[in-house]
Amino acid sequence: MTAEPADSSGSGRERHLGAPAIVEIDPAVYRNVLGHLPTGVTVVSGSTAGRPVGLTVGSFFSVSLAPPLVGFCVARSSTTWNVIAEQQAFGVSVLADDQDATSGRFASRVEDKFDGISWEPAPVTGSPLIHSAVAHLDCEIFDVFPAGDHDVVIGRVLALEVHRAEAGALVFARGGYHRHESID
Numbered sequence: 001m002t003a004e005p006a007d008s009s010g011s012g013r014e015r016h017l018g019a020p021a022i023v024e025i026d027p028a029v030y031r032n033v034l035g036h037l038p039t040g041v042t043v044v045s046g047s048t049a050g051r052p053v054g055l056t057v058g059s060f061f062s063v064s065l066a067p068p069l070v071g072f073c074v075a076r077s078s079t080t081w082n083v084i085a086e087q088q089a090f091g092v093s094v095l096a097d098d099q100d101a102t103s104g105r106f107a108s109r110v111e112d113k114f115d116g117i118s119w120e121p122a123p124v125t126g127s128p129l130i131h132s133a134v135a136h137l138d139c140e141i142f143d144v145f146p147a148g149d150h151d152v153v154i155g156r157v158l159a160l161e162v163h164r165a166e167a168g169a170l171v172f173a174r175g176g177y178h179r180h181e182s183i184d
């Protein structure tokens with residue numbers, strides 16, 4: 001394990017990369033602080049035996065242009081993640097600012113989240129893509145890194161398209177949904 005030199009504060013404390021945090025962080029404080037950073041809202045989806053599954057993901061991020069890579073962080077306890085890991089493929093629907101109810105549904109534990117949701121299969125992997133989303137991506141798994149109680153999933157983009165250029169993306173911040181004012 002790599003040890004960095006003692007910090008310049010004179011505390012004499014050494015920091016070890018990958019070692020458990022020295023300071024106890026209150027989960028409520030962690031959520032409150034991180035909640036001040038607005039995120040877009042996506043539904044990451046897959047399917048097993050023809051049954052579509054998905055979860056709401058705010059940690060979606062772009063990674064690389066060549067090759068085209070994207071990523072997201074997912075709780076290892078997610079039932080959808082189990083399906084996606086098995087299938088090695090996933091779809092991403094970038095939700096529009098009139099799809100907050102859809103976000104709530106995919107963040108819940110209801111039995112069939114796609115019941116009443118209009119969708120179509122992604123062009124390459126067949127992953128379910130939600131209609132009326134701002135944009136869609138169709139991906140295969142490129143790499144996975146364990147990180148605490150989550151996995152960081154990197155996907156290679158196989159297809160992508162903007163569907164509602166006029167619509168604003170849904171934004172989540174401070175525990176609530178917000179409209180992303182259109183940028184002309």
Ligand SMILES: Cc1cc2nc3c(=O)[nH]c(=O)nc-3n(C[C@H](O)[C@H](O)[C@H](O)COP(=O)(O)O)c2cc1C
Nearest residue numbers: 055056057058059073074075078079080107108172
């Ligand atoms: C706005 C928002 C963003 C979220 N972002 C993530 C995320 O990035 N990663 C994650 O694992 N869960 C995230 N969640 C929580 C999951 O959507 C939620 O735990 C879901 O019930 C998991 O479903 P599953 O077990 O069926 O896969 C988010 C929830 C909301 C409301």
